[in-house]
Amino acid sequence: MDRYLTGLQARRFEAGYHFPGWETRLYLDGRFTKGIADVIRKLGYNVVHLGPSDTSLPEWHHMASRMLVIDDPEVDVFMMRDLDSALSPRDAISTWAWMTSGASFLSMHDHFAHVDIILGGMWGGRTEAARRLIAPNGIAAFLDSAAKMDEKFGNDQILIAKLVYPKIHPEVLHFDLTQAACKHDGKMCVPFPMVPHTGHKIEGHVGEIVGSRALMPRHVDVACKELVGGLENTPVFEEADLQAQWLGGAWPRMRGFCK
Numbered sequence: 001m002d003r004y005l006t007g008l009q010a011r012r013f014e015a016g017y018h019f020p021g022w023e024t025r026l027y028l029d030g031r032f033t034k035g036i037a038d039v040i041r042k043l044g045y046n047v048v049h050l051g052p053s054d055t056s057l058p059e060w061h062h063m064a065s066r067m068l069v070i071d072d073p074e075v076d077v078f079m080m081r082d083l084d085s086a087l088s089p090r091d092a093i094s095t096w097a098w099m100t101s102g103a104s105f106l107s108m109h110d111h112f113a114h115v116d117i118i119l120g121g122m123w124g125g126r127t128e129a130a131r132r133l134i135a136p137n138g139i140a141a142f143l144d145s146a147a148k149m150d151e152k153f154g155n156d157q158i159l160i161a162k163l164v165y166p167k168i169h170p171e172v173l174h175f176d177l178t179q180a181a182c183k184h185d186g187k188m189c190v191p192f193p194m195v196p197h198t199g200h201k202i203e204g205h206v207g208e209i210v211g212s213r214a215l216m217p218r219h220v221d222v223a224c225k226e227l228v229g230g231l232e233n234t235p236v237f238e239e240a241d242l243q244a245q246w247l248g249g250a251w252p253r254m255r256g257f258c259k
Contacts, residue, residue: 004083005231005250006257007210009224012044014087019095026083027066033238039230052238057147063120064156070130070139079106079124086210090194094175094206095124097193103173104129110177110192110205118165118172120157122207125168133167177205224258 008026015024026045028037030052037049050065069078079095081087090110098106105125107118114122135142146163165172174189176182182189231251237243 005227006224006254007083008040008043008045009227010210011081011083011087018087018089018092022079025069027068029062029065031062031237031239031242033235035234036231036236039227039234042230043227058152060156060159061143061147064143064159067139067143070125070127070135072127075127077124077126078130080121082121082207082209084209085121085207086204088204088206088208090192090204091206093194094192098124098173098175101173103188104133104171105168105173106175107172108175108192108206109180110175110207112178114177114207115180116157117161118157119207120155120160123160129168129171133171134164228255228258 012024015022024045025048026040027048027050028040029050032049034049037047041047048068050068066080069075077099081091091108094108095106106123108114108122109119110122131138142163146159172188174182175192176189177192179189179191231254235243236246236251
């Protein structure tokens with residue numbers, strides 16, 4: 001949890017630098033308090049704070065709530081990213097190349113460990129095509145229907161691979177480092193639109209998890225302290241057991257990281 005919160009400022013800085021004109025939006029499900037949503041809004045995010053969580057829903061449903069962006073009529077294009085993954089020039093150039101390609105969706109595989117057909121934090125699309133192909137009745141209805149299925153998806157990435165990708169794959173442009181994804185759909189599977197990584201060492205790849213303070217620009221480091229100040233007296237979770245876990249582990253680590 002702490003690595004996601006400490007990444008908030010870094011991702012906002014990177015988004016403004018590499019993705020000018022894009023809105024950085026964060027979806028928080030009902031497990032999080034209104035207080036933490038307000039703290040994050042002050043950092044410059046558009047926070048969508050969803051209603052109370054239904055405890056009967058599977059765990060993947062929480063992460064998949066970010067797909068609700070597809071239902072927003074004000075959004076033309078969306079990109080799914082994880083808070084603990086850096087937004088890089090490589091990511092921005094790839095996104096721009098996809099947007100000029102005419103393809104409806106983008107899926108990226110930029111590391112030898114990226115073996116799933118589509119990665120939950122490395123895909124995006126045009127909302128018109130997503131509504132038409134994935135969820136004609138809306139993403140909320142799509143997710144609720146998936147939650148009632150007998151199949152246990154485990155996480156949102158499995159859900160996307162099994163229920164989303166089969167519907168969109170003819171219109172997906174793949175940027176693939178190893179070309180492994182091309183065995184699934186070679187028609188629009190191409191190398192990344194920039195110089196490949198050097199040798200066998202993969203650095204700065206799209207989706208790279210960044211948890212080091214050394215990688216944060218100085219002004220982001222200072223803002224990290226401001227975030228800690230905002231959280232000092234703010235409960236993060238509605239559920240008592242989750243709040244206890246936060247106070248007993250992630251919160252002390254975060255204070256130490258941002259001090």
